[in-house]
Amino acid sequence: MMFAVAAAGLIIPMLMALARGLMGPTLYDRVLAGNSFGTKTVLLIAVLGFIGGRPDFLDIALLYALMNFVGTIAILKFFRYRNLGIAGDAENGNGNGGAT
Amino acid sequence: MQLLIDILSWGFILAGVFFVFTGTLGMLRLPDFYTRLHGAGITDTLGTELLLIAMMLQAGWSLVTVKLAMISLFIFFTSPTATHALANAANAVGLRPFGVPAKDLEPGKREKR
Amino acid sequence: MGHILSLGASLAAFWMLLSGSISLDHKLVLGFGVASLVLSIWLAVRMDRIDGTPVSVNLRPSLIRYWIWLAKEIGKANIDVAKIVLSPKMEISPRMIRVKATQKTDVGITTFANSITLTPGTVSVDIDNDEILVHAITDEMAQGLLESDMDARVTAVEAKIR
Numbered sequence: 001m002m003f004a005v006a007a008a009g010l011i012i013p014m015l016m017a018l019a020r021g022l023m024g025p026t027l028y029d030r031v032l033a034g035n036s037f038g039t040k041t042v043l044l045i046a047v048l049g050f051i052g053g054r055p056d057f058l059d060i061a062l063l064y065a066l067m068n069f070v071g072t073i074a075i076l077k078f079f080r081y082r083n084l085g086i087a088g089d090a091e092n093g094n095g096n097g098g099a100t
Numbered sequence: 101m102q103l104l105i106d107i108l109s110w111g112f113i114l115a116g117v118f119f120v121f122t123g124t125l126g127m128l129r130l131p132d133f134y135t136r137l138h139g140a141g142i143t144d145t146l147g148t149e150l151l152l153i154a155m156m157l158q159a160g161w162s163l164v165t166v167k168l169a170m171i172s173l174f175i176f177f178t179s180p181t182a183t184h185a186l187a188n189a190a191n192a193v194g195l196r197p198f199g200v201p202a203k204d205l206e207p208g209k210r211e212k213r
Numbered sequence: 214m215g216h217i218l219s220l221g222a223s224l225a226a227f228w229m230l231l232s233g234s235i236s237l238d239h240k241l242v243l244g245f246g247v248a249s250l251v252l253s254i255w256l257a258v259r260m261d262r263i264d265g266t267p268v269s270v271n272l273r274p275s276l277i278r279y280w281i282w283l284a285k286e287i288g289k290a291n292i293d294v295a296k297i298v299l300s301p302k303m304e305i306s307p308r309m310i311r312v313k314a315t316q317k318t319d320v321g322i323t324t325f326a327n328s329i330t331l332t333p334g335t336v337s338v339d340i341d342n343d344e345i346l347v348h349a350i351t352d353e354m355a356q357g358l359l360e361s362d363m364d365a366r367v368t369a370v371e372a373k374i375r
Contacts, residue, residue: 002106002113002158006151009117013124013143020127020136028133028190035182036127036140039175040120043151046171050155058167059231065171069178076189119291126298134336135307138294138350141333146291163233180330187338187348197307197348204309 003050010044031075038068109154116150123147132198133190137183144179148172220257224250275373279366286363287332294333294350308355309338312345315364321371328363 014037021033042065049057078084119142126139152172159165196205228246297303312329316322326337326345334354339346349355 002110002154006113006117006154009113010120010151013120016124016128020124026133026190026195028186028195029136032133032136032140032186033127035186036124036143039144039148039179040124042171042175043120043148046152046155046168050158055164055167058164058171062167062171062174065174065178069174069182072182073185076185080189080192119295122295122298126294129298129303130305134338134348135305135350137336137348138333139298141330141336142291142294142298145287145331145333163230166230176331177327180327183330184326184337187336191338191346197309199305199307200309200348 003047006047007044007051010040010047014040014044027079031072034075035068035072038064038071042068105157109157112150112154112157116147116154118147119143119150120147133195134187134197137187141179141183144175144183148175148179217254217258221250221254224253273370273374275370279370282366283328283331286361290332290334290354293354297350305350306352308349308352310347310349310355310359312347312358313364314340314343314345315368316371318371321367324371325364325367328367329358332358 017033017037017040021030021037024030042061045057045061045064049055049061074084123139123141123143126142127136128139130136130139149172152168156165156168159168225246228250232242232246297305314322314325316325322340322343322345326340329335329337329345329347334351335347335349335358337345338348347355347358349358
């Protein structure tokens with residue numbers, strides 16, 4: 001019961017995040033919505049593991065958290081440099097000096 | 101004892117769901133990208149951690165709790181990094197923030213990017 | 214060499230924790246564990262050569278105390294932002310301010326910038342040298358950050374760890 005409430009309380013915000021992702025209007029709004037959706041998905045997977053009594057779901061949740069973070073950073077890097085292979089410029093601390 | 105843990109978990113779950121909902125509502129309602137980041141921040145910090153604490157209470161002392169603690173630590177460290185990366189990327193392409201007084205946006209103050 | 218050994222030991226403990234078994238029956242799983250351990254250490258050594266700061270864990274009491282203080286700040290700021298979002302009129306007055314960071318190491322500045330971002334209502338947007346560009350959702354939040362002693366606290370913790 002407790003976790004059913006938590007699941008319902010996560011699915012509604014997920015739909016809202018999806019709406020923000022569809023509305024945009026800028027690329028960054030969409031990436032933010034995707035990242036937020038992913039965070040809620042991690043929680044939902046963990047909650048579903050509790051509902052079904054399957055603790056191994058937590059490994060999936062951990063992995064999803066990892067993928068969500070790396071995915072967000074990779075998308076941002078791609079849209080800034082149009083290239084994933086480029087190395088950031090560590091010299092001036094904000095990682096964008098070398099790519100113009 | 102079990103009753104006390106259940107009551108506590110209920111409290112944490114309801115509070116967590118409330119903050120997750122509020123944060124997402126902020127993401128929908130607030131007027132521009134930079135302010136929406138603050139809304140998403142509520143979800144990522146308080147909402148997530150409260151829900152994970154509730155699950156830890158239900159799991160008791162076991163491997164499950166350790167894994168939940170790991171998820172919570174991981175989100176605690178990565179969510180500000182992702183938020184900063186987003187804000188920085190938007191700022192780097194010169195996305196104008198909504199409603200910020202012009203004196204904050206003088207060229208001299210934003211030159212380096 | 215010492216820090217490679219300690220890194221290896223903690224990674225092995227971490228792997229056992231995640232896999233949940235230390236039995237020698239599953240030779241294949243154990244093999245994967247050993248392979249990933251060696252790969253991780255190789256990657257860490259390779260990164261050290263570029264970065265120059267070895268991977269280390271510094272859990273000191275002062276750091277724990279800072280985290281507890283930060284958790285309280287996060288809680289307070291969350292309630293403030295939640296109030297703004299839930300109020301029908303949403304009275305926001307966004308600001309972009311510059312905050313001086315007095316930390317000396319990269320880790321210190323990262324900690325400070327991450328703490329700013331973790332506190333809802335303020336997001337660090339850009340960092341150049343010792344100034345952090347911060348977006349705040351209201352004027353009060355911006356003033357609150359300028360007046361708070363977060364910077365001094367991070368610097369104090371940094372000085373103890375180094």
